[in-house]
Amino acid sequence: MATTEQKEKNLVMTRNRQIRSSPVEKLFTILIYTILAILGASCIIPFIHLIALSFSGSDPIKAGVVSLWPMEFNTDAYKYALDHPAFIRAFGISVARVVVGVSFSLSMLVLTAYPLSKSNEACPLNPLFKVLMIVAMLTGGGLIPMYLVMSWLGLTNTFWALVVPGMLSLWNCFMVMNFFRNVPSELEEAAIVDGANSFQVMVKVYIPLSVPVIASMALFTGVGHWNDWFSGMLYMARSRDYPLQTYLRQVVTTPNFSSLTIEEMQKYAQITSKNNQAAQIIIATVPIMCVYPFLQKYFMTGLTLGGVKG
Amino acid sequence: MTSAEDRALLPKKRRKKSVRTDYMLCAMLIPGFIYLAIFEFAPLFGLVIGFQNFKLSTGVFNSTWRGFDNFRYIFTMYPGFWNIVRNTVEIALLKLCFGFTAPIVVSLMLHEVTHSGFKRTVQTLVYIPHFVSWVILAGILRSMLDPDNGLINHVIKLLGGDPVYFLGSNNTFRGVLVVSDVWKGFGWGTIIYMAALTGIDPALYEAATIDGANRLQRAIHITLPGILPIIMLNLILSIPGILNAGFDQIFNLYNERVYKTADVLDTFIYRLGILDSQYALSTAIGMVKSAIGSVLLVASYKIAEKAVGYKVF
Amino acid sequence: MKKLLTLLLALCLFGSAFAFADSAEDDPWFGKFDEPVTVRLVVNGAESEDGSWTWEDNEWTREWLERFNIKIEVMWNANTDEAYNTKFAMAMLEDDLPDLLVLNQKQFRELQAAGKLADLTDYYEENIYPYLKEKVIEAQPESAQQAAFVDGRRYAITTSGFGTVSRSIFIRHDYREALGEELPTTMEELIDLGKAFVDEGLAKYALILTDTVTGSGYVDMQAVCNAYGAYPGIWIEGEDGKLVYSPTTENMHTALDVYKELYEEGYIQPTFATEVSDNVTAYIKNGDIGILGSDFWVATWPLPITDEDGNVIDWDIISVPASETNEDFHVQGTGSAASISYICVNAKCEHPEAVLRLFNHTCSVNTDPELQDTEHFHTFKKDDGTEVSVHMHNPAVRYWSVPNVNTLTGWAVKEALDGNTQYLAEQPHYQQQYDNVQKYLAAVEAGDKDGIKASWGMYKLFGGVGSVFYNFYELYNNDTFIFDALTEKSEDYDRLWGSLQQYENTFYVNYICGTEDTTFEEFVQSWYDMGGELLTQQVNADR
Structure with a gap:
């Protein structure tokens, strides 16, 4: 938010003015910059290495000499991945899951957090709901009972099994609730004067004012859906309906040689799956890398309003 | 009215x-x-399995009751159970130790950075690992730590060392778990501290500078106390995680070789329930874990309320 | 689960090929149903990556629909073993099981007790093709067959999956040639050869070991142990007819002493106890080792290795040689009656005979008198004459890594190389491997380095005399294989076995390194005290 940025700027300027650069302090500064640069690099190097692998030929990969730059440059691995309907399909299912999952979650979140942000007098169900939420946060049925419920609902083996459970994150709900409480009441009053009912107030006043927190929640939920592999494995009947991460588990699992058949071994010897693996991982990571920098400015607001990290 | x-x-x-x-x-x-x-x-009703002598023939509704026998069996008889509990707590503590301090140190360092472009770049970079799934990170780690042609072992060999099978040895596996977990989370962890740091009154720095305090002293006497409440809060709120050693991470990385040091409650519950179809025992252990987690959660919230005046709900 | 399917396959592989008799409606084995019958399956394996086939729609399912009017419905499939196991556990819990079930002992007992399995007694008599009964199911060890029965009723078709594969000895040809030595015929000669490699400065170690001293298949003690009459990990029948755990016998002591001596003299890596199998790859590639006692797959990975000029370094392959002192020599095969796979039919299934018909199909008989007694495995001929292999897309029977097939391929290819090519036609696998061998020979002829490198492994596996699988065939023919005599794993067995094995391995390592004063006798005593006694009693309960 603008005010935060402004504050930070002032702070930095103030400190800049005050700091006299003694040699020790200079050394100190260099040290900090170096360490931070190394840390920053450490977070990106594995991915650069992976990109290098994905563009490399199989011989240098086998020899283990590819580091951060492709050797025997080629794009076969990408062609291979993009030529595979199975991979493309898994990718598409993940995209669909994120889109549907995020829309479901956000609707549910806003719809629940809004009444909760109001007084108990206005919404007498609030105390009961909050108690239930706390109890729910403290208990858990575990994998097996959850599966039985899903099966009883007839959701297993359907796409909905991927997006419906976990639709309402209780923790996020508290965060959004807190955010709503800080929205200035004058705006709401003005809307009411115009004859809006509370649903309209929520849509017209609260949601536009809560873009940072909603964007953050959308990002967290979206990343959660994109990265989840377990529910795909548990609930989907056919491997062709697996979301990308569940599909990738098969790709990144290195084969155990003693259990391979001769035919499988031959196949494995012919293709160095490592570059294909790398290419598929890169493709799977790209969407997140593209989206998150745009939402980065909202993180801080989104995360800090609840008071703790999410 | x-x-x-x-x-x-x-x-x-x-x-x-x-x-x-x-x-x-x-x-x-x-x-x-x-x-x-x-x-x-609704899933909570499924927990009755934990108290049953659950049989497939009789199902949830007709199986006979065993009371707490399943629990007793696990605690007293099940071979290796306590080793798994120890693994869980040890791994979680190790991760907490490093995973908790790393973001603080990094935030303090970032706070000292005056070049805003550099600062923003570093911030953008360190957030990246948080967004990548353990399925993918496990793939990357396996590839990089491959004893035969992995990047890390390649470097080790260049430096004249012998290749290490990081993911296959009980000596190194936990190290990989902790380092990769800290690496994945430290950048993300800084966000909360960076926010708190912007709230420190610049006047304090001015005053300290006039008093002749150098940067380190200012960091220790102003910056650190400034974020101390949030540090305390974070610490308190991470207590309930002591039984969560990280299912996703371990499940995607471990193998039979390192069960001895890496098998934790969550992976054990999964294997027991799924691979051995011991539905009752698995549910019982899950229940105990969840109960302890709840107690710790409530306790930590209480402490948080008392110690730093933070009210979660 | 992969293993289970492998075992299921074993069943089918012992069958033989066929040409369909005109399917009469009353044919209990191959008849066509009047009404379409659906058989529900679950499959451990992903579908085609390029979308060319699915588990419901491939040459097998189309064939089944046409031949039998059986429609395959795949309830679910999984892309990893984990996913399969998870789904299967949930299916058991929910009682939403497929018509055809492949179970392990534990699952079999539980589901049978719960009444979820069909009584196959009558169906077995009526609907299993006699040839399949005789040659496959009833040709198994008695213990494996008996496991199918509960209270005298048959609930499963069991398959034991005994495999006629063992370790092979790989010897670096160039090292041996440099010394002008013949191929060793006894274990003593082999060890001397290994020592000579080291003494002459060719290799660094005579033998290598890793932290996994038994059962790794890459480098472990099995080959040497077998030579001295010890069989790591399996139970054998003692002189008194009682079962005994082979590693607790005196023969094991002898084998361990051989290793201890080698270690003391520096012929084994001093740090083997902390090394992992991946270190072995480095030793092989660096030429530090001239002898390996390993599983067959070593021939295709990490071998072959090349010299600086890109020429493949040849290795000679021999069977594990017996020690001079061992008069009753055996090599151990894989599998045991205790790791039986249970092929069952869901009690809810309306047409168990349809499920069995699928088995008849994959394991049925040739009606051509010319080919009557030849074994045509895992393949069928379509009407248009094309052949389809079982292992490809057959949803019921996916894997065919059954070593016995490879063993027979070793024989067929050897015969073909001797000019008797008529056997190759019996099944595609023979022909395929023969072609691979020919590729190698052609590459050698042409001096094509890359070609040699690419085909060397398959040549070493199947290339006639001196190849891995022909060696196994000879061992098999001479009845040299010995198998695990364990028939049943009790609950105590499951509970205790892990820690007993751990103790055993730790002892071996310490004994060889001399880091522990425990004598072999004390080890045996401790092993019995730690639960071995109980297990020995239990496995001998029926004797």
Whole structure:
């Protein structure tokens, strides 16, 4: 938010003015910059290495000499991945899951957090709901009972099994609730004067004012859906309906040689799956890398309003 | 309470003050109630399995009761159970130790950075690992730590060392777990501290500088105390995680070789319930874990409220 | 689960090929149903990556629909073993099981007790093709067959999956040639050869070991142990007819002493106890080792290795040689009656005979008198004459890594190389491997380095005399294989076995390194005290 940025700027300027650069302090500064640069690099190097692998030929990969730059440059691995309907399909299912999952979650979140942000007098169900939420946060049925419920609902083996459970994150709900409480009441009053009912107030006043927190929640939920592999494995009947991460588990699992058949071994010897693996991982990571920098400015607001990290 | 007619006659401004039940708000909570009932409370009935002598022939409804026998069996008889508990706590503590301090140190360093472009770049970079799934990170780690042609072992060999099978040895596996976990989370962890740091009054720095404090002293005497409440809060709130050693991470990385040091409650519950079809035992252990987690959660919230005046709900 | 399917396959592989008799409606084995019958399956394996086939729609399912009017419905499939196991556990819990079930002992007992399995007694008599009964199911060890029965009723078709594969000895040809030595015929000669490699400065170690001293298949003690009459990890029948755990016998002591001596003299890596199998790859590639006692797959990975000029370094392959002192020599095969796979039919299934018909199909008989007694495995001929292999897309029977097939391929290819090519036609696998061998020979002829490198492994596996699988065939023919005599794993067995094995391995390592004063006798005593006694009693309960 603008005010935060402004504050930070002032702070930095103030400190800049005050700091006299003694040699020790200079050394100190260099040290900090170096360490931070190394840390920053450490977070990106594995991915650069992976990109290098994905563009490399199989011989240098086998020899283990590819580091951060492709050797025997080629794009076969990408062609291979993009030529595979199975991979493309898994990718598409993940995209669909994120889109549907995020829309479901956000609707549910806003719809629940809004009444909760109001007084108990206005919404007498609030105390009961909050108690239930706390109890729910403290208990858990575990994998097996959850599966039985899903099966009883007839959701297993359907796409909905991927997006419906976990639709309402209780923790996020508290965060959004807190955010709503800080929205200035004058705006709401003005809307009411115009004859809006509370649903309209929520849509017209609260949601536009809560873009940072909603964007953050959308990002967290979206990343959660994109990265989840377990529910795909548990609930989907056919491997062709697996979301990308569940599909990738098969790709990144290195084969155990003693259990391979001769035919499988031959196949494995012919293709160095490592570059294909790398290419598929890169493709799977790209969407997140593209989206998150745009939402980065909202993180801080989104995360800090609840008071703790999410 | 005034009657409806009275209220209608009141001027709008006053009407606003007197709060009435807004049925639309109540209606908006209905999906939430349904969700809680189905996905949070219905599964709790499944927990009865933990108290049963659960048999496939009789199912959930007709299996005989065993009371706490399943629990007793696990705690006293199940071979290796306590080793798994120890693994869980040890791994979680190790991760907590490093994963908790790393973001603080990094935030303090970032705070000292005056070049805003550099600062933003570093921040953008260190957030990246948080967004990548353990399935993918496990793939990357396997590739990089491959004893035969992995990047890390290649470097080790260049430096004249012998290749190490990081993921296959009980000596190194935990190290990989902790380092990769810290690496994945430290950048993300800084966000909360960076936010707190912007809230420190610049006047304090000015005053300290006038008093002749150098940067380190300022960091220790002003910056650190400035974020101390949030550090405390974070520490307290991470207590309940002590039984969560990280299922996703371990499940995607471990193998039979390192069960001895890497098998934790969550992976054990999964294997017991799924691979051995010991539904009752698995549910029972899950229940104990969840119960302990709840106690710790409540305790930590209480402490948080008392110690730093933070109210979660 | 992969293993289970492998075992299921074993069943089918012992069958033989066929040409369909005109399917009469009353044919209990191959008849066509009047009404379409659906058989529900679950499959451990992903579908085609390029979308060319699915588990419901491939040459097998189309064939089944046409031949038998059996429609395959795949309830679910999984892309990893984990996913399969998870789904299967949930299916058991929910009682939403497929018509055809492949179970392990534990699952079999539980589901049978719960009444979820069909009684196959009558169906077995009526609907299993006699040839399949005789040659496959009833040709198994008695213990494996008996496991199918509960209270005298048959609930499963069991398959034991005994495999006629063992370790092979790989010897670096160039090292041996440099010394002008013949191929060793006894274990003593082999060890001397290994020592000579080291003494002459060719290799660094005579033998290598890793932290996994038994059962790794890459480098472990099995080959040497077998030579001295010890069989790591399996139970054998003692002189008194009782079962005994082979590693607790005196023969094991002898084998361990051989290793201890080698270690003391520096012929084994001093740090082997902390090394992992991946270190072995480095030793092989660096030429530090001239002898390997390993599983067959070593021939295709990490071998072959090349010299600086890109020429493949040849290795000679021999069977594990017996020690001079061992008069009753055996090599151990894989599998045991205790790791039986249970092929069952869901009690809810309306047409168990349809499920069995699928088996008849994959394991049925040739009606051509010319080919009557030849074994045509895992393949069928379509009407248009094309052949389809079982292992490809058959949803019921996916894997065919059954070593016995490879063993027979070793024989067929050897015969073909001797000019008797008529056997190759019996099944595609023979022909395929023969072609691979020919590729190698052609590459050698042409001096094509890359070609040699690419085909060397398959040549070493199947290339006639001196190849891995022909060696196994000879061992098999001479009845040299010995198998695990364990028939049943009790609950105590499951509970205790892990820690007993761990103790055993730790002892071996310490004994060889001399880091522990425990004598072999004390080890045996401790092993019995730690639960071995109980297990020995239990496995001998029926004797």
